[in-house]
Amino acid sequence: MPDPAPHAAPRGLVLVNLGTPESATPDAVRRYLREFLTDRRVVQIPHIVWKPLLDLVILPRRSPVVAEKYAEIWMDGGSPLRAYTERLAAAVQARLPAWRVRAAMRYGTPAFADAVEALQAQGVREIVVLPLYPQYSTTTTGSVEDAVAAIRARLPGLRIDLIPDYHRDTRWVAAVADSIRAHWATHGRGDRLLLSFHGIPERLVRAGDPYAAQCEAGTQAIAAALGLDRDDLLLTYQSRFGRERWLQPYTLTTVEQLGREGVRTLDVACPGFAVDCLETLEEIAMQNADAFRAAGGGEFRYIPCLNDGAAHAEALAAIAGDVAA
């Protein structure tokens, strides 16, 4: 391939994460949850039933409780999910000088459509969209695909490619394995290693969502990269919402069981989350850690997400570069 012409239009890369409230207040949490939980990719209950339930019961009850949880993890740069995603985009930009890299959120700000339009205004004609979900799910990546379809219809002159998943990409797997090894180098290897992924309803997997299979395949790849057998790792699912049966085993039930068994040191990583957020910093590192100890367990050692670390930025830059090659 010849080098691109010196005045070739720059390529765009949009790293898309879920979204998060603007502030740790009940009002901001309510606005965020309302947008998120009315996406039909996320909740499939007919709106005629779901909207009144959401507005009259779920949001009034949940928003103040969840706002307090956000307040416990809030950072100087705002919500951890947004702050880390923006730092990650800057770290990827540093590795792709010929590109224009932006962070965007599927719900809330910086809005995905605004990021794409800003790139277009900078002269970008080809955009790679990288949802920050290593494993594909209709509930997450599928929703970003909907947003891409809407933009394509509105801006037909743009070429937009989307990376559906990277759960077995060797560079990403190596970055996760290295982060676990680095934790062991500092703290020593724990008695057990558990990988906790965000859950989804089992119903969606039965209907064809590949998410669970990708969590399993990624776990096998991470085990192999660590030189372990698959049986040396536990894979569990967290963050259940609602009454339906979600993917099993549940993280909370498992850590309580491990605590009852008297496990002294438990290492926990969350490789489905690109960056730390409410579901890792509060649910795992606080709630699940407390539950483990209350059940009789010893030390619960949370291994942070890849966040804006060099290995992560390099892996994502390489994954995006492959699409454009």
Ligand SMILES: C=CC1=C(C)c2cc3[nH]c(cc4nc(cc5[nH]c(cc1n2)c(C)c5CCC(=O)O)C(CCC(=O)O)=C4C)c(C)c3C=C
């Ligand atoms: C309604 C059901 C939900 C599905 C399905 C779901 C799938 C899903 N979510 C993530 C990643 C994240 N979820 C986060 C928060 C969060 N998720 C749900 C519900 C569902 N998620 C809710 C209601 C919330 C908000 C918190 C709460 O009210 O309990 C976050 C963190 C956001 C933050 O601001 O820090 C992430 C990230 C994945 C990967 C996924 C499916 C695979």
Ligand SMILES: [Fe+2]
């Ligand atoms: Fe979620």
Ligand SMILES: [Fe+2]
């Ligand atoms: Fe949660």
